[in-house]
Amino acid sequence: MIPRKRIDIGPADLASGMLACLLPGDAAKPCAAIESVWDEQANLACLSVRSGFDALLAVLALPPGSEILISAVNIADMPRIIEAHGLVPVPVDLDMTTLAVSPAALECARSPRTRAVLVAHLFGSRMPVQGISEFCNKNKYLLIEDCAQGYTGDAWRGEPLADVRLFSFGPVKPATALGGAVLGFRDAALRDRVREHMAHWPLQSRSVYFLRLLKYALLAPFGNQYVFGALAWLCRLFGGTHEPLVSSAARGFAGGAFFKKIRRRPPAPLMRLLLKRLRQGEQTSAVRRIERARQLQGLLGARCVGAGALAHRHWIFPVVHERRKALIDHLAQHGFDAAISA
Ligand SMILES: Cc1ncc(COP(=O)(O)O)c(C=O)c1O
Numbered sequence: 001m002i003p004r005k006r007i008d009i010g011p012a013d014l015a016s017g018m019l020a021c022l023l024p025g026d027a028a029k030p031c032a033a034i035e036s037v038w039d040e041q042a043n044l045a046c047l048s049v050r051s052g053f054d055a056l057l058a059v060l061a062l063p064p065g066s067e068i069l070i071s072a073v074n075i076a077d078m079p080r081i082i083e084a085h086g087l088v089p090v091p092v093d094l095d096m097t098t099l100a101v102s103p104a105a106l107e108c109a110r111s112p113r114t115r116a117v118l119v120a121h122l123f124g125s126r127m128p129v130q131g132i133s134e135f136c137n138k139n140k141y142l143l144i145e146d147c148a149q150g151y152t153g154d155a156w157r158g159e160p161l162a163d164v165r166l167f168s169f170g171p172v173k174p175a176t177a178l179g180g181a182v183l184g185f186r187d188a189a190l191r192d193r194v195r196e197h198m199a200h201w202p203l204q205s206r207s208v209y210f211l212r213l214l215k216y217a218l219l220a221p222f223g224n225q226y227v228f229g230a231l232a233w234l235c236r237l238f239g240g241t242h243e244p245l246v247s248s249a250a251r252g253f254a255g256g257a258f259f260k261k262i263r264r265r266p267p268a269p270l271m272r273l274l275l276k277r278l279r280q281g282e283q284t285s286a287v288r289r290i291e292r293a294r295q296l297q298g299l300l301g302a303r304c305v306g307a308g309a310l311a312h313r314h315w316i317f318p319v320v321h322e323r324r325k326a327l328i329d330h331l332a333q334h335g336f337d338a339a340i341s342a
Contacts (some may be wrong), residue, residue, distance in 0.1 A: 020269035030271035042188035100127035120146035124315030133161035177274035
């Protein structure tokens with residue numbers, strides 16, 4: 001069975017990451033190097049997008065009850081972080097064909113308490129930001145562009161029009177370093193204030209990162225279709241399904257103490273590996289994936305979420321279907337692993 005999730009990192013990078021955990025050295029040098037790899041903007045390397053977003057909101061110190069317009073599809077932790085700062089996330093619908101948020105929808109959702117807009121490019125697609133930026137400029141809102149699902153190793157660095165851009169390199173992301181994020185700022189002074197805020201956070205320990213690398217090294221064989229097929233078969237044999245195993249395997253910051261876990265500075269080995277991944281650029285596997293997704297999209301047409309997106313790198317391939325469970329079973333019978341999103 002072909003697994004739906006293949007962690008995009010090879011044994012050489014995993015091994016060099018583990019080795020770096022055993023060597024001395026602080027994160028300052030690799031962080032500075034990461035921040036200059038994308039030299040057209042003021043960058044900041046962080047532990048995760050959630051860490052950087054949390055620090056940004058702390059620095060902005062918006063009045064309690066201020067509203068942030070947020071595109072309605074995002075991971076649950078982003079509105080959770082907004083709420084933790086005493087702010088209100090206001091969901092804004094997106095067009096499921098283009099995966100874009102329209103300035104008209106933002107206009108309907110805004111109120112006198114609105115202060116910022118957070119739009120996410122989803123599943124590897126990219127939405128036009130020009131109109132959203134004009135809307136933000138007109139109303140003096142901060143525009144935060146969530147590119148966590150957007151990086152695939154190509155030259156795209158988000159929209160220069162956005163005030164802050166968030167790129168993630170967490171475990172399920174293309175070109176992953178099994179953690180880490182790069183935030184791009186239009187205003188270098190704001191970047192410096194966020195950096196200063198994070199400087200007071202404790203360092204994430206090397207051992208936490210080492211164990212994460214080890215976990216994914218042990219999981220790597222399950223990226224093979226035969227090994228994964230055997231796992232799925234074994235789970236069925238015992239009357240269960242492989243689904244909970246797969247979805248829990250890639251969860252970052254799981255368990256309790258969420259804010260304690262995200263409010264950490266990244267350890268040096270993570271920053272070294274992230275720098276390496278950024279320098280590797282686009283892999284041929286990404287190009288192949290995009291080609292195949294386009295072929296499939298041509299066959300399935302409107303059933304594909306994001307079929308009309310401005311550009312699409314197909315990090316995930318979501319489809320709409322009336323009988324979701326039947327579709328999953330049908331795909332499984334033909335050797336494809338797929339999952340239902342809530
Ligand atoms: C749209 C979106 N925003 C934010 C995040 C958080 O990224 P990180 O894992 O780097 O905190 C994710 C992670 O999957 C995401 O998909």
